[in-house]
Amino acid sequence: MDNVLALYNYFSRIPLEDLPGVALQMLPGALLGIGLAFVVLFLREFIVGRMKARTERTHTHPVLTIWAKRIAESVKTWFVWLAGLQVAVQTMPYMALVDGPMRRLFMLGVFLQLGLMAVHALSEWNRETARELRVKEPARVAMMASMVRVGYVFIWLVVFILLLNNYGVNVSALVAGLGVGGIAVAFALQNVLKDIFSSFSIVFDKPFVVGDFIAAGDFMGTVEEIGIKTTRLRSLSGEQIVISNGDLLETRVRNYRTLGQRRVVFNIKVGYETPAAKLAKIPPMIITILEKMDDVRVDRVHLQSLTDFGPQYEAVFYVEKPDYSRMMDVTQQMYLEMFTAFEKEGIAFAVPVQKNVGELAAHQKMDTEMPKNRREANAVKTATVKATAKPKAKTALAKPPRGKAAKGRK
Template identity: 50%
Template sequence: MLDLSQKWLGNTLEEWAYALALALSINVILGLIKWVIITRGAKLAARTSSNVDDALIEIAKRTKQFLILGVTLMIGTRYLELSDQIDKTLITVATVSGFLQLGLWLNGGLSFWIETYRSKNSEGAAATSLGAVYFIGKILLWAIVSMLMLDNLGVDVTALVAGLGVGGIAVALALQNILGDLFASLSIVIDKPFVIGDTILVDTYFGTVEHVGLKTTRLRSVTGEQIIVSNSDLLKTRIRNYKRMEERRMLFTFGVTYQTPAEQLRKIPAMVQEMVESVPSARFNRAHFRGFGDSSLDFEVVYWMTEPDYAVGLGVQQDINLALFTRFEEEGIEFAYPTQTLFVQPQSSEPLHVKMAAAKGDAA
């Protein structure tokens, strides 16, 4: 029969048994809480739209029972009389285990946030930038956890922090352009001034976004070549995003001859309005007799395309032009073109009128 009154390392076996039972009991209770959160919580999370419960489940999955045991052993032995060496060893084990578990929980939270954001942004640019952010975030996280752990273990981390600070400044100076582009890429992913597939104008460069990388963004121009722009330079300039137009404003002008009667001039805006409104995807705005040109009476027409696609707009403009040409032909209204009228005074009392068409390409 085992005598529990025997002493080992300054305490009876019974006291050691109670201490171990306490440590294991706390470990088992925490393990049961983990199991409930993962199993029961998953069913609850499936019925809710909140991300809090999903984050809690992901963090709980990162719980390691052997690390929890390292902490609970110290808790269980607080009531025992131990030598300084053993007590220091248990405190060290508990400190290392506690900070490692804390790091795993924080890393789980960071991973959940990255994956949640990535699932909402499936384009390649988001995956690339968020992957880089996750990598940098993990390095910073474990660096902070490690220094806090060493500080709690009694290690003087002042010199280490100072050395890391100086080294970080040196690295940042050497890589400032790369880091600037990296953070610009992250800004593009989060702020979303454009996404892959958008057609944008950057300064004088016009094209469709093909790829947003860690350092550069690549556009495909309308003439076929690829335009590569630094991310940091991209955010320093004004960007026009044509893909996000809800409607496209269309404006065109035309002129009729000076021989057009005033009554027909008054009818032209209503004719144009009727033709624009008969075309699908077009919303009439205005049509006015704008002014007197050198060889024409000028009209200006503005309408809105409810479909902002440029190719669709050109098709609609073509339909309006053909309808306008047909209607004017029926009404006997002539389109103006650059002409010059010369009045020649002959010897007789009656003037001779000569009308000359200007050569193609000549100014009016």
């Protein structure tokens, strides 16, 4: 403001008869600034018009063409006139007093214009990327929008720091303070930052996308939304499961989207009373049942082992459709036809019955040692009592006196 007042005082001291000469000296610089501004504005409109016409004519959207158009559109009219004014001030005489303030104002406009151009370029990149991903991966579109907003904040933060540095402010202390504050914030929000960076990993690495059926730990369901902090699944029973992105990437994730076929392994046991000839018929019988089904490819059927309950067969086949319901339909049909075929051949499935041989022998021994009737039981009991009873001690009894001795006593 002081420089402007000084410039006003300087021109006010010029005699009136000298003003036309001073104006003629300043006219070339002013015309140069104005002409340069008009040329830049004309070039901007020309580039935008040509890029737009080319896009409409070819019905295509080349990346370089779109970017050139967006960058040209981002050049603001006020910045063009500000640049023209700066050129005029630099070339006109008598403008040394306002050269410093004008340069600072021009640098402010430069940084603002660069920030706007960076924002427009990032926005155009996001728009073109979203156009390609909107059909295939709609979840990535939302994630990219969140990342672009973070990019906007970063761009304007850099512009602000550069602007302060250009104005002579010592930004090293500010950057150091931001670093210390960033460390403190990182410690306080480490779980949140972990989830955010995990979401970036999910977006770029794409272990799964919206619509995939995944299993993570004890949870499984269809991916409905991939957010910047959490991922939402819709379970088979209908409820929504919300899992943080950090926890999700720390577990083993099974993705069933690329499942082209399902491998089924099942075991059956038959009784030991089954004849050997019928045991040999079982593998061809199972193969015949499976080969008659649609979408089924048989791998093998073998007598695998002899278990406690009976011979065990193992069969392996593939359902050539990833649909879980189709796999269960095939399995059900196979078991029903197997029951029918075994019933015709007189083959019985093994029944898990166990007998304790030691306990059975003990009961048989007790049965053989029991007396045949109650009289024998009583006799045995009496004999046992007599054998174990102790003899009683005999007591000496005085005999009554006889004869005269007895009378004398009377």
